[in-house]
Amino acid sequence: MVENRPLTTFVTHLVLILGVLAIAFPVWITFVASTHNELRMNQSPLPLWPGEYFLTNMQQTLFGSGLSGTEQAPVWLMLLNSLAMALLISSGKIVISLLSAFAIVYFKFPFRMGFFWMIFITLMLPVEVRILPTFEVVANLGMLNSYWGLSIPLIASATATFMFRQVFLTVPDELLESARIDGAGPLRFFFDILLPLSRTNIAALFVILFIFGWNQYLWPLLITTDTSMTTIVMSIKQMLEAAEQSPQWNIIMTTALLAMIPPVFVVIAMQKLFVQGLTETDK
Amino acid sequence: MADIQLKDLVKSYGPTEVLHHIEGDIQDGEFIVIVGPSGCGKSTLLRMVAGLESVTSGEIAIGGTRVNELEPSQRDIAMVFQNYALYPHMTVRQNMAYGLKIRKLPKADIDRRVEEAAEILEIKQYLDRKPRQLSGGQRQRVAMGRAIVRDPQVFLFDEPLSNLDAKLRVQMRLEIRKLQQRLGVTSIYVTHDQVEAMTLGDRLMVLNGGYVEQFGTPIELYDRPASMFVAGFIGSPAMNFLPVTLDAGTASLPSGHQVSVASGHSGTATLGMRPEHLTADPDGPIAINVDMLEQLGANTLIHGRLDGTEHAITASVPGHAHDGIGNTRRFSIAPDLTHLFDTDTGKRLDS
Ligand SMILES: Nc1ncnc2c1ncn2[C@@H]1O[C@H](COP(=O)(O)OP(=O)(O)OP(=O)(O)O)[C@@H](O)[C@H]1O
Ligand SMILES: [Mg+2]
Numbered sequence: 001m002v003e004n005r006p007l008t009t010f011v012t013h014l015v016l017i018l019g020v021l022a023i024a025f026p027v028w029i030t031f032v033a034s035t036h037n038e039l040r041m042n043q044s045p046l047p048l049w050p051g052e053y054f055l056t057n058m059q060q061t062l063f064g065s066g067l068s069g070t071e072q073a074p075v076w077l078m079l080l081n082s083l084a085m086a087l088l089i090s091s092g093k094i095v096i097s098l099l100s101a102f103a104i105v106y107f108k109f110p111f112r113m114g115f116f117w118m119i120f121i122t123l124m125l126p127v128e129v130r131i132l133p134t135f136e137v138v139a140n141l142g143m144l145n146s147y148w149g150l151s152i153p154l155i156a157s158a159t160a161t162f163m164f165r166q167v168f169l170t171v172p173d174e175l176l177e178s179a180r181i182d183g184a185g186p187l188r189f190f191f192d193i194l195l196p197l198s199r200t201n202i203a204a205l206f207v208i209l210f211i212f213g214w215n216q217y218l219w220p221l222l223i224t225t226d227t228s229m230t231t232i233v234m235s236i237k238q239m240l241e242a243a244e245q246s247p248q249w250n251i252i253m254t255t256a257l258l259a260m261i262p263p264v265f266v267v268i269a270m271q272k273l274f275v276q277g278l279t280e281t282d283k
Numbered sequence: 284m285a286d287i288q289l290k291d292l293v294k295s296y297g298p299t300e301v302l303h304h305i306e307g308d309i310q311d312g313e314f315i316v317i318v319g320p321s322g323c324g325k326s327t328l329l330r331m332v333a334g335l336e337s338v339t340s341g342e343i344a345i346g347g348t349r350v351n352e353l354e355p356s357q358r359d360i361a362m363v364f365q366n367y368a369l370y371p372h373m374t375v376r377q378n379m380a381y382g383l384k385i386r387k388l389p390k391a392d393i394d395r396r397v398e399e400a401a402e403i404l405e406i407k408q409y410l411d412r413k414p415r416q417l418s419g420g421q422r423q424r425v426a427m428g429r430a431i432v433r434d435p436q437v438f439l440f441d442e443p444l445s446n447l448d449a450k451l452r453v454q455m456r457l458e459i460r461k462l463q464q465r466l467g468v469t470s471i472y473v474t475h476d477q478v479e480a481m482t483l484g485d486r487l488m489v490l491n492g493g494y495v496e497q498f499g500t501p502i503e504l505y506d507r508p509a510s511m512f513v514a515g516f517i518g519s520p521a522m523n524f525l526p527v528t529l530d531a532g533t534a535s536l537p538s539g540h541q542v543s544v545a546s547g548h549s550g551t552a553t554l555g556m557r558p559e560h561l562t563a564d565p566d567g568p569i570a571i572n573v574d575m576l577e578q579l580g581a582n583t584l585i586h587g588r589l590d591g592t593e594h595a596i597t598a599s600v601p602g603h604a605h606d607g608i609g610n611t612r613r614f615s616i617a618p619d620l621t622h623l624f625d626t627d628t629g630k631r632l633d634s
Contacts, residue, residue: 174368183356
């Protein structure tokens with residue numbers, strides 16, 4: 001229903017604008033903090049308008065020693081680590097769940113339902129619950145301080161398997177039958193028909209999983225001891241507690257700003273497909 | 284050469300048998316229509332020929348070779364589905380070429396075949412569109428095109444026209460028929476529409492509850508229906524049935540009047556008379572109390588009850604009729620246009 005009354009328009013816009021402000025204000029403060037020097041950031045009142053140290057802060061954060069007086073990897077390396085972890089997690093999850101959903105929907109094999117329920121049960125076991133045994137396994141496999149250790153334990157995904165199962169179930173049987181008559185085997189059907197039909201869903205899931213991977217905190221904290229493997233999200237927290245000095249807000253906020261950029265970039269790049277993937281039902 | 288033999292074909296889902304010992308010989312180039320009410324097993328039979336359903340027992344042979352164990356793609360068939368089943372993400376051209384691409388035909392060959400089929404079906408201007416940018420009728424043509432380019436031995440159609448509007452259906456029906464005659468490909472066509480069946484088929488296989496009721500030409504089915512089921516199913520409006528007592532070439536109607544029939548049977552039976560075979564005759568034995576008139580323009584349907592009984596009966600008379608409702612009209616029928624059936628088994632009684 002589309003109403004056209006000035007008062008409603010005014011109220012809805014007001015609510016929307018307030019909402020945007022509430023979300024945008026902290027981001028603005030982060031940005032402002034990344035443009036002042038350390039001294040200014042420790043005086044009150046806090047600045048509300050940008051200063052002129054943005055490039056200096058960037059330079060020091062990205063390539064310099066970062067926080068003065070600590071043994072830290074440069075932030076560009078952390079960004080790289082986070083990117084590698086997020087990409088491995090999201091693509092790994094997508095590949096595994098596409099394959100398992102394909103198996104569950106299109107193949108009859110013994111204990112099919114058994115496997116289905118096994119996958120289902122892993123829903124109840126996120127990393128946080130199984131963190132000690134998982135750590136043990138990863139440590140025994142010698143995967144501490146490696147990209148594999150960062151990503152593999154987070155890859156198994158029941159939610160994504162379910163999502164693809166639902167997507168595959170909406171594909172009409174006749175398409176499969178048509179493909180069989182055309183002579184397409186299972187793999188051809190998967191690559192030529194199912195994958196293109198799930199394109200938007202894959203994109204939507206990629207965005208969600210990338211952000212999920214990017215924001216991982218507990219697991220990387222646990223299995224990386226080598227500073228060269230630190231991810232950016234965990235380092236922000238560490239910076240706050242670093243040394244016995246007052247926090248260097250300008251550097252921390254610059255790091256935070258940098259940490260926000262890749263997810264934002266992914267969302268913007270995938271926006272069109274993402275929205276289609278969440279809303280379209282028509283196959 | 285692609286004749287099709289169905290030998291003692293049975294299909295069961297678990298313990299329930301849905302097709303019972305189907306027999307049928309289909310000649311090379313014949314257009315066979317499988318017709319019957321919903322749930323009688325038409326699609327199942329067609330899908331067994333296509334290889335999409337397994338055969339429980341019996342044998343299917345195409346061109347003299349047993350195909351029971353062959354994959355659909357190895358049977359040299361093409362199928363047109365009710366919902367067209369076009370690949371939504373491919374253009375019309377890609378849809379039509381997909382099967383040929385898998386068979387690794389040379390690119391030039393594929394292009395030529397697609398162009399030819401598009402020419403025949405007049406869909407050349409849509410070749411680069413996606414299916415969703417086409418109307419239902421156009422999608423139907425693309426589905427046909429996808430079948431034609433494969434140059435198969437057998438075409439299989441599962442209610443391909445039922446998603447189209449009435450006018451388009453008639454038009455496509457003619458086109459399918461012309462196309463089949465031109466290409467001379469053996470075809471099996473499933474429908475529940477008896478008009479479609481009568482106009483399309485060289486021969487019709489009437490299925491009912493998983494049994495073949497009759498397998499013959501449309502005229503055979505109309506003139507000599509093998510059972511009450513076929514008699515009631517073929518022809519529109521449907522045949523009238525009345526319980527009668529037979530005696531030496533006459534049948535006594537429930538109203539007490541006598542109709543002469545071409546049969547020497549005696550005892551009780553069911554008399555079948557097509558509405559269009561009842562002729563108005565002031566001295567005729569069949570008296571109808573008119574309940575309702577249906578003006579169709581070229582003729583008029585008179586719906587009513589047999590005088591003095593509650594047996595519904597319909598007559599079709601040429602031209603316009605303006606008789607008031609409640610009047611009684613009398614009809615007669617030629618003996619050789621009557622049909623007699625065994626009341627219990629429903630089978631035709633022959634003299
Ligand atoms: N997978 C199945 N499992 C069990 N029973 C089935 C299955 N598929 C079909 N049947 C049964 O087989 C019978 C025939 O089904 P079929 O689809 O061939 O009917 P149909 O003649 O094509 O009907 P319609 O005109 O409605 O399409 C039906 O009674 C149906 O319930
Ligand atoms: Mg059917």
